[in-house]
Amino acid sequence: MSTVAPPKSRPERPSVSVDVRASKAPKRQKGYGPNTQERRRRSNLSYWAIGWLAMAHLVVLAAPFYFTWTGLIVALVLHWITGSLGICLGYHRLLTHTGMKTYNWVRYTFATIGTLAGEGTPLDRVADHRKHHACSDQEGDPHSPNDGGWWSHVFWLAYHTHGGDRKAYLQRWVPDLYKEAGMRRLDYLFLPAHIVMSLLLFAVGYSFGGLYLGTSLVVWGMFVRLVTVLHATWMVNSLSHMWGYKNYETTDDSRNNWFVAIVAYGEGWHNNHHAYPRMAKHGHKWWEFDITWQAIRLLRATGLVWDVVDYRTAAEKKTLEESAEAA
Numbered sequence: 001m002s003t004v005a006p007p008k009s010r011p012e013r014p015s016v017s018v019d020v021r022a023s024k025a026p027k028r029q030k031g032y033g034p035n036t037q038e039r040r041r042r043s044n045l046s047y048w049a050i051g052w053l054a055m056a057h058l059v060v061l062a063a064p065f066y067f068t069w070t071g072l073i074v075a076l077v078l079h080w081i082t083g084s085l086g087i088c089l090g091y092h093r094l095l096t097h098t099g100m101k102t103y104n105w106v107r108y109t110f111a112t113i114g115t116l117a118g119e120g121t122p123l124d125r126v127a128d129h130r131k132h133h134a135c136s137d138q139e140g141d142p143h144s145p146n147d148g149g150w151w152s153h154v155f156w157l158a159y160h161t162h163g164g165d166r167k168a169y170l171q172r173w174v175p176d177l178y179k180e181a182g183m184r185r186l187d188y189l190f191l192p193a194h195i196v197m198s199l200l201l202f203a204v205g206y207s208f209g210g211l212y213l214g215t216s217l218v219v220w221g222m223f224v225r226l227v228t229v230l231h232a233t234w235m236v237n238s239l240s241h242m243w244g245y246k247n248y249e250t251t252d253d254s255r256n257n258w259f260v261a262i263v264a265y266g267e268g269w270h271n272n273h274h275a276y277p278r279m280a281k282h283g284h285k286w287w288e289f290d291i292t293w294q295a296i297r298l299l300r301a302t303g304l305v306w307d308v309v310d311y312r313t314a315a316e317k318k319t320l321e322e323s324a325e326a327a
């Protein structure tokens with residue numbers, strides 16, 4: 001696969017003041033957060049995250065004993081809703097990179113659905129991801145495979161990324177979101193939202209099929225779904241920075257990985273994404289199918305989102321606009 005150097009003209013910069021396109025690690029300043037060595041201290045361990053992730057994985061061990069086809073179907077549907085719409089579209093392309101504009105209620109709907117993926121709150125995850133772009137595979141990257149494959153996949157989550165001053169970290173990396181009371185409120189809704197969703201699944205299952213179906217819907221619809229979405233997202237951070245091909249020469253090790261693109265709803269075209277972070281369309285070649293992009297197209301057609309960044313350069317934007325006018 002031939003690679004091409006990124007063109008000089010860039011897509012529009014994000015409307016937020018955070019620079020996610022820095023070509024080298026930005027200067028350390030208040031709220032920058034620790035690098036990997038500094039983070040790997042006992043005092044930085046996040047017992048909350050460790051407990052949450054361990055609990056979810058432990059419950060999955062019960063999955064074979066509570067298998068039902070209804071449970072599997074519910075898990076698959078919720079996998080797509082929370083994984084593709086919540087994380088890929090909501091947390092990533094909308095909140096982190098502002099790749100489109102939308103109504104505030106739509107924005108909060110996606111933020112809430114993303115919260116239900118169990119990966120953490122919008123503030124924390126968006127901050128970590130913007131920092132990942134600002135110093136990809138360099139010092140300060142929250143989850144680079146240069147610090148170990150398993151570290152980039154999961155173990156980085158065992159330690160706080162803020163290094164003790166979460167407020168300064170959030171004000172540094174997500175000043176736009178931290179200003180919003182609604183986003184800060186989602187911090188407190190993380191656990192209650194999961195409890196309510198579990199109770200709802202149990203209630204529906206119980207009313208149609210008794211205790212067994214109720215438990216099956218919780219085990220499969222909540223926990224199997226949650227753990228498989230987690231690993232799909234984590235593979236973007238690990239596998240897509242290790243194996244695959246590059247369409248663009250970037251300053252990081254990001255790759256296009258077809259397997260990750262399938263399980264993570266288009267996010268596996270990660271080299272394309274690192275080359276053009278704000279672009280909401282992650283598949284750039286005809287075979288690079290991106291199902292999350294299809295959802296964004298549908299939302300655009302219904303008028304729920306607009307000003308979608310579906311171009312790499314200003315020239316490409318002009319060409320797309322001209323062909324839309326001619327059609």
Ligand SMILES: [Zn+2]
Nearest residue numbers: 132136254270
């Ligand atoms: Zn990356």
Ligand SMILES: [Zn+2]
Nearest residue numbers: 096129273277
């Ligand atoms: Zn990104």
